[in-house]
Amino acid sequence: MKRLLTGIAAAALLVGCAPSGQNNESSGNQGSDSTASGPKETVTFTLNWVPYGEHAPFYYGIQQGYYADEGIDLKIEPGSGSGNTIKAVAQGQTQFGWADTPPLLNAITTGMPVKSVGVFLQKGPASIEFLADKNIKSIKDLKGKTVGGTPGDAMYATFPALLAANGMQPSDVTVVNMDAANKIAQLAEGQVDAIMGFFHDQGPTIESKTGKKVDHLLFADNGLNLMGLGIVASDETLSSKKDLVGKFVRATQKSWAEAVKNPEDAAKAMAELAENEPPEEVLVKQLTLAEPLLELDTAKSPGVNTEDQWSETIEIMSTNAGLKDAGEPSKYWDSSFAKADGS
Known part of the structure; x- marks a missing residue:
């Protein structure tokens, strides 16, 4: 049975999957050798739904060692809707979530102690x-x-x-x-x-x-340009594990940046590591269709947002979807983690 690779099994895969003539430490992750070879912190990450091609970058990041290079042993769990994922993050059932921005806004205005640390699909799907x-x-x-x-x-x-x-x-x-x-x-x-x-x-x-x-x-091309999916963390994690949040965001930025350049390889990684995923050719198409939503021509790096983007989504939700006491972008988004070029 396929499963997410952790601990010793993950280390074995990382060596086996490195390009010919390379090991994991020489695969372009300079300056992280001591972290990559040291003990890892197990981190749980819950998706918005059951695995589909948009999620391939996370599995690719595991396979390529991007999370391990940050000292993270990543465990990915399927979701059952963004709202439930956000709730699981708020209740401490998972450390990070992958969720859509509109339900995140609604959750925060009802008092859930969570924030976005970067929306990756900047043009909503x-x-x-x-x-x-x-x-x-x-x-x-x-x-x-x-x-x-x-x-x-x-x-x-x-x-x-x-x-x-x-x-x-x-x-x-x-x-x-x-x-x-x-x-x-x-x-x-x-x-x-x-x-x-x-x-x-x-x-x-x-x-x-x-x-x-x-x-x-x-919707985004027809008058309702709402931001899409990104990383959600609890206020408690943001305050007590700020360093871990930074590491997770950096690894995820790199995973997305590399996966959209290599969609077939990312799909292969997901086919090997995920459970109950669509056929590989469907994964490739799903990820390929997701790539323009990153809007990398303006964002420069995956997950890097602007206050204007957040303000537009907040305004649309406030005007058209009953968002109460909307507030400023900082109410919903911590801008200190997702930086251009992962810096």
């Missing part, structure tokens, strides 16, 4: 997805259609605002309430015309299962 034969080319083409959504998530909450931003009324579309785990099957089976979801995750999965092409319309 929230979208309306549909089979290409539906011939939907714009949000206005949803008029008279049925759209599946999951009550309680950010896409469901902001869908009326998406319609309004495109000159439509809520009555123009029939929203069908769906469980998050069933949306893919219900779209593939034609029970609805479209669904609200993350295009880079669900699209390739539907195409793989049905052989039908899937198209999408991003």
